[in-house]
Amino acid sequence: MRQFLIVGHEAPTTPSFSLDDLAGGAGRLDILCRCVTSAFVRSHGIREDVRVHLVLNDQFTIQFDGSNLKRLNPDERSTAALIRTALENRENAIGHMPAESTPGVSIRRMGFAETVEKLKTETTPIRLHETGTPIVDIDPPDDPLFVLSDHHSFTNDESDQLNDVTEHQVRVGPVILHADHAITIAHNYLDTSGYEKY
Amino acid sequence: MRQFLIVGHEAPTTPSFSLDDLAGGAGRLDILCRCVTSAFVRSHGIREDVRVHLVLNDQFTIQFDGSNLKRLNPDERSTAALIRTALENRENAIGHMPAESTPGVSIRRMGFAETVEKLKTETTPIRLHETGTPIVDIDPPDDPLFVLSDHHSFTNDESDQLNDVTEHQVRVGPVILHADHAITIAHNYLDTSGYEKY
Numbered sequence: 001m002r003q004f005l006i007v008g009h010e011a012p013t014t015p016s017f018s019l020d021d022l023a024g025g026a027g028r029l030d031i032l033c034r035c036v037t038s039a040f041v042r043s044h045g046i047r048e049d050v051r052v053h054l055v056l057n058d059q060f061t062i063q064f065d066g067s068n069l070k071r072l073n074p075d076e077r078s079t080a081a082l083i084r085t086a087l088e089n090r091e092n093a094i095g096h097m098p099a100e101s102t103p104g105v106s107i108r109r110m111g112f113a114e115t116v117e118k119l120k121t122e123t124t125p126i127r128l129h130e131t132g133t134p135i136v137d138i139d140p141p142d143d144p145l146f147v148l149s150d151h152h153s154f155t156n157d158e159s160d161q162l163n164d165v166t167e168h169q170v171r172v173g174p175v176i177l178h179a180d181h182a183i184t185i186a187h188n189y190l191d192t193s194g195y196e197k198y
Numbered sequence: 199m200r201q202f203l204i205v206g207h208e209a210p211t212t213p214s215f216s217l218d219d220l221a222g223g224a225g226r227l228d229i230l231c232r233c234v235t236s237a238f239v240r241s242h243g244i245r246e247d248v249r250v251h252l253v254l255n256d257q258f259t260i261q262f263d264g265s266n267l268k269r270l271n272p273d274e275r276s277t278a279a280l281i282r283t284a285l286e287n288r289e290n291a292i293g294h295m296p297a298e299s300t301p302g303v304s305i306r307r308m309g310f311a312e313t314v315e316k317l318k319t320e321t322t323p324i325r326l327h328e329t330g331t332p333i334v335d336i337d338p339p340d341d342p343l344f345v346l347s348d349h350h351s352f353t354n355d356e357s358d359q360l361n362d363v364t365e366h367q368v369r370v371g372p373v374i375l376h377a378d379h380a381i382t383i384a385h386n387y388l389d390t391s392g393y394e395k396y
Contacts, residue, residue, distance in 0.1 A: 034232075075274060178239060
């Protein structure tokens with residue numbers, strides 16, 4: 001399974017944001033929405049063997065699970081609506097137990113460190129970063145967890161936590177890209193690496 | 199220069215669409231907006247040596263020119279607003295002359311065939327298609343023009359016109375992707391092909 005964790009440093013933690021202002025008042029939720037789309041959407045369907053974890057302002061983590069994900073459309077606005085519905089259910093997320101808001105979407109009361117700690121046992125965490133090893137120089141790992149940040153860099157605390165668990169720090173090319181574009185390239189690398197001639 | 203032409207088969211030809219319904223009433227304008235973002239946006243800036251041509255319902259072509267493009271943000275809604283402004287200026291596009299609506303964005307009264315005919319002399323047209331040659335098997339061409347379609351396939355007429363001018367038909371991987379994701383991978387291929395170790 002391929003998993004992606006994206007940190008939204010200014011992302012909303014209540015459902016009171018407007019779908020008309022995702023790139024402004026909603027703390028650049030547009031970036032996180034595009035990351036979800038890049039992770040799941042292919043032509044005429046979704047990638048079922050994928051999970052995405054959006055860390056919202058270090059307070060909540062929303063998980064999208066491709067194996068039973070419904071109602072995901074490729075546009076930003078409808079993805080933001082799924083996130084808003086998840087936040088409407090945040091009071092049902094007690095302790096570290098998830099609360100499912102729509103099929104395949106659930107919210108947990110967990111920040112970055114707790115989410116990474118939970119996922120590291122079942123994945124190979126990989127930090128996508130501009131100073132890393134070219135992605136084509138690493139062998140495709142089993143069960144990769146690609147960890148990315150939004151328009152801000154990882155904080156020092158986040159970097160320290162990641163350094164403790166990541167085997168690889170990789171970059172996708174010489175041009176520094178947005179997180180959603182990096183996800184598309186990571187997928188393509190994995191898609192093509194198993195094929196001599198695809 | 200890298201250029202991208204994307205055909206919007208149901209795209210609006212008047213500015214009367216709602217920014218709140220890009221994926222519905224606006225004829226999947228969300229796809230074209232994401233293509234613009236994929237073509238131009240990199241972290242903290244845009245790719246200046248890029249042009250994008252959006253063919254709207256075979257009636258108008260809107261050109262985005264990276265060398266003097268302003269006001270482009272990465273979210274779908276603000277890109278759609280630039281397209282709407284271009285359509286508000288459609289009456290100023292007389293004959294095949296462009297009408298500039300905002301810096302770097304102009305509209306022409308040209309459909310698919312006329313736009314391809316105009317561009318073929320200055321580019322190497324490449325059709326991105328699921329049955330093509332793997333992109334890694336072609337040498338990066340000079341001045342590529344990648345031609346893509348929205349959520350619909352090219353019509354028979356469009357295919358015939360493309361067959362007349364394209365040297366290559368390429369695919370980006372074994373998984374069939376949306377146009378905007380294919381653009382991201384095409385960029386990455388060109389970005390990395392000139393570097394032994396990026």
